[in-house]
Each structure stands twice: as structure tokens, then as C-alpha cells.
Amino acid sequence: MAVGSTSETSHLVSTLICWSHCSDYPIYRDFCPYITNHGLGPRTFNGSHSWYRTHPHMLELVFHRRMLEYPCLTADSARADAVFLPYYAGIDALRYLYGRDVNSSASHGLDLYRFLRSEKPEIWERNNGRDHFLVMARPAWDFSRPPAPDQPAWGTSFLQLPELVNLTALTLESRPSPWQEHAVPSPTSFHPASLRRLESWLARARQARRANLMMFAGSVGVGSGPNIRRMIRDECEEEAAECEVVDCSGGVCDGDPIRYMRVMLRSRFCLQPAGDTAVRRSTFDGMVAGCIPVFFEERSAAEQFGWHVEEGEYGGLSVYVRKEEVVGRRVRVAEVLNGVSREEEMRMRERVLEMVMRVTYRRHGSSVGLRSIKDAFDLAVEGSIRRIKERLTFQSY
Incomplete structure (x- = not known):
């Protein structure tokens, strides 16, 4: 099936937010460096071939660059079965979330609609937007604010606007009953450019000496009351010989994959408690390192990435511990993980490593050999086309 690309839309983005104003939004300090290499960010060091300082909110740029290589891409939208919009929705949202238009969040997306x-x-009118899709490199919650001005809430109203209700949106986290959006993996810092680079890294992850039973990378639990992150921190302090914590408070891990990847490589299990959102980029970082994910809520993974990891596959590559059991001190995470046999652990780790390319984004311009393996981008595009086809088929009845 052919995919069309409304390339002119990117000019709209350039008008809406000028790259020279990258430092206008304190939440990012200065996100200009992350834009380099088509959104992959700077290389971790000059000799690096696969590792970049990638910010997850730059997925829109990464996706746009990869779409230019898509084999079924056509410049004639009239011939396309689906139309990709290279509109950087998450970046444009910054002016509504933190900038000059913070009081006009209900307007986010209307410029795009008028342009189309x-x-x-x-x-647009042939299917009222049902055959259009785009990437929104933030959780869907950030675009789900009620448009009514008397209902103050976080976010913009992009996904709530009647004008754009038929679009398919690829987000970093979807809502519980998604019908507009579908979650896609957050980009990690690993973007191999050749099959040899991929195989070399996977061999390193398989051979890694994993002295830690478990690890956690993220902001440590806050507040005086019990919560899952606080309980994990407390248990790791008590089980210091088996658990290692990488404190990423204050964004110190942003753009610094070495800070946590080394610990993930020497850990058998990676703890993935929900934070501000249910889905964590750390889940995919850990999988790249061969660190088996441990989830505490179903919505953290099993209800999110059906195009990339089918729901029934999670049992073979992750451990699930109910959050309530941990917070209520009825279960200790270390005891659960020590109960996993080494044979089962090895099977799970191998399955995790087999899934690496399905949840990561290879570098643009990569080798022919690597292109034969579907990555997160390929699966997202295929899923979008299937979804659009199903919607149009249903519409015809």
C-alpha cells in the first residue's frame, strides 16, 4: 500500500516554532542539540557508530527522516492509501504548554487543520482525515485537555478537537480506551546502522556479567506516604548487594545513556514502576541491554504496544509484580525475582534480545542487511496502514 506525505506541512511547523528559539522553554534547558542528526541527537562520543544522545520527544523528527526512505512512499497524495503528516505536534505544543500561548491550548491543531x-x-475531504496519520512524541494525555475554557487542565486539546478527531495519532503512551491514538515505543539511544553493529551489540549483551539481581533507573520515590518508587528505593537500600539504583532526578540522565546502560548491562532484572506516566522509556533501554523488565501495572506495557509486542508475549519476556502487594509490604521484589529459575531467566533474556529491533529505531541510511529486519518504525507504519484500512472498510458499510 502506498503512503503519501504532505511534505508542505513541515513548512507550517517552521513557521510555528523557529529552531532559533530552542532555549525558550525551560523544561528542556536547551533542546537545540537534540535536533541534530535528524532528531537522533549528538553521538555519545566521536567514534560512536550506534549510540546517540536521543531525547524521546524528538521522535517526530526521527520518524519524518525515516519516512523519506519508505519504499512505498509517493509524492502524489491522491494515489496514496494513507497520508503521513510530517507535523511536529509535540514540539509545536511547547508554546501552549510552556510558552506564549499557554492560555490558548484549545487552539493547538487548528492551524494544521486550516492548512490541510x-x-x-x-x-482531506475524501475521507475527512480518516486516512491521515501523524506522530505525537508525547503521551496522549498531553493532548487531551477538554477544549472548554472553563475546564483548566494540563495539556493541549489537539486530540479533543472535532476537526481532527479522525486522525490516527502515534503517541508515546495511549489512553486506556484508545480509538484515536496508538502507542509506539519511545526511542532509545541505540540506533544501529548495519547488521554487523546490531549483532555486535547483542553479543555483548548476551555475554555481559550480571552481578546485580535488579536495578532501577529513574527519579526516586518522593513524599512521606508509601508509593511504589519509594518502596523500591527502600528495598534497594536494604538489599544493596543485590540492587543498584541510578538516580535520574532532575533530568540528569537525559542525553547520557552511559549513566544507566552500564548498570543495566550488569543487572539481571530492570524494575519499571510507573511514574508521571505508566510507560517508561527505561523499559526499552533495559531491553536493549538484555535486562528483563519487571512491571508493576498492566498499563505499563501489556495495554500499550500491541503492534510491537503482542499482549500474549509479555509473559515470556517480563515479570509482573502487583504494585499493591509491594506497597502493602506483602511482597518483596527481590524474593520474587530470586524465585525465577536460571533456566527461565535465560529464556526470558533471549526473548528480550530477540525483540530489540522491534522496539528500537535503526539509523536512517542504514545498510541493506539491517533493512531486512523490521524495526519500531516499520511496525508503526504497517500498523497505521492496517488501522486506516480497517476504518475505511468499516466506514463503507
């Missing part, structure tokens, strides 16, 4: 209706109205 005026530039090539026949393409």
Missing part, C-alpha cells in the same frame, strides 16, 4: 483544508482540500 486549504492546501489540498480534496485529499
Whole structure:
């Protein structure tokens, strides 16, 4: 099936947010460096071939660059079965979330809608946008604010606007009953450019000496009351010989994969408690390192990434411990993980490593050999096309 790309949309983005204003949003300090290498960010060091300082909110740029290589791409939108919009929704949202238009969040997306209706109205109107899709490199919650001005809430109203309700949106986390959006993996810092680079890294992860039973990378639990992160921190302090914590409070891990990847390589299990959102980029970082994920809520993974990891596959590559059991001190995480046999652990780790390319984004311009393996981008595009086809088929009845 052919995919069309409304390339003119990127000019709209350039008008809406100028790259020279990268440092205008304190939440990022200065996100200009992350834009380099088409959103992959700077290399971790000059000799690096696969590792970059990638910020997850740059997925829109990464996706756009990869789409330019898509074998079924056509510049003629009239011939396309699906239309990709290279609109950087998450970046454009910054002016509504933190910038000059913070009081106009209900307007986010209307400029895009007017552009699509005026530039090539026949393409939009043939299916009222049902055959259009885009990437929104933030959780869907950030775009789900009620448009009514008397209902103050976090986010913009992009996904709530009637004008854009038919779009398919690829987000970093979807809502519990998604019908507009579908979650795709957050980008890690690993972007191999050749099959040899991929195989070399996987061999390193398989051979890693894993002295730690478990590890946690993220902001440590806060507040005086019990919560899952606080309980994990307390247990790791008590089980210092078996658990290692990488404190990423204050964003110190952003753009510094070495800080946590070394610990993940020497750990058998990676703890993935929900934080501000249910889904954590750390889940995919850990999988790249061959560190078996430990989930504490179903919505952290099993309810999110059906195009990349089918729901029934999670039991073979992860451990699930109910959050309530840990917070209520009825279960200790270390005891659960020590109860996993070494044979089962090896099977799970091998399955995790087999899934690495399905949850990571290879570098643009990669070798022919690596292109034969579907990565997170390929699966996201295929899933979007299937979804659009199903919606249009249903519409015809």
C-alpha cells in the first residue's frame, strides 16, 4: 500500500516554532542539540557508530527522516492509501504548554487543520482525515485537555478537537480506551546502522556479567506516604548487594545513556514502576541491554504496544509484580525475582534480545542487511496502514 506525505506541512511547523528559539522553554534547558542528526541527537562520543544522545520527544523528527526512505512512499497524495503528516505536534505544543500561548491550548491543531483544508482540500475531504496519520512524541494525555475554557487542565486539546478527531495519532503512551491514538515505543539511544553493529551489540549483551539481581533507573520515590518508587528505593537500600539504583532526578540522565546502560548491562532484572506516566522509556533501554523488565501495572506495557509486542508475549519476556502487594509490604521484589529459575531467566533474556529491533529505531541510511529486519518504525507504519484500512472498510458499510 502506498503512503503519501504532505511534505508542505513541515513548512507550517517552521513557521510555528523557529529552531532559533530552542532555549525558550525551560523544561528542556536547551533542546537545540537534540535536533541534530535528524532528531537522533549528538553521538555519545566521536567514534560512536550506534549510540546517540536521543531525547524521546524528538521522535517526530526521527520518524519524518525515516519516512523519506519508505519504499512505498509517493509524492502524489491522491494515489496514496494513507497520508503521513510530517507535523511536529509535540514540539509545536511547547508554546501552549510552556510558552506564549499557554492560555490558548484549545487552539493547538487548528492551524494544521486550516492548512490541510486549504492546501489540498480534496485529499482531506475524501475521507475527512480518516486516512491521515501523524506522530505525537508525547503521551496522549498531553493532548487531551477538554477544549472548554472553563475546564483548566494540563495539556493541549489537539486530540479533543472535532476537526481532527479522525486522525490516527502515534503517541508515546495511549489512553486506556484508545480509538484515536496508538502507542509506539519511545526511542532509545541505540540506533544501529548495519547488521554487523546490531549483532555486535547483542553479543555483548548476551555475554555481559550480571552481578546485580535488579536495578532501577529513574527519579526516586518522593513524599512521606508509601508509593511504589519509594518502596523500591527502600528495598534497594536494604538489599544493596543485590540492587543498584541510578538516580535520574532532575533530568540528569537525559542525553547520557552511559549513566544507566552500564548498570543495566550488569543487572539481571530492570524494575519499571510507573511514574508521571505508566510507560517508561527505561523499559526499552533495559531491553536493549538484555535486562528483563519487571512491571508493576498492566498499563505499563501489556495495554500499550500491541503492534510491537503482542499482549500474549509479555509473559515470556517480563515479570509482573502487583504494585499493591509491594506497597502493602506483602511482597518483596527481590524474593520474587530470586524465585525465577536460571533456566527461565535465560529464556526470558533471549526473548528480550530477540525483540530489540522491534522496539528500537535503526539509523536512517542504514545498510541493506539491517533493512531486512523490521524495526519500531516499520511496525508503526504497517500498523497505521492496517488501522486506516480497517476504518475505511468499516466506514463503507
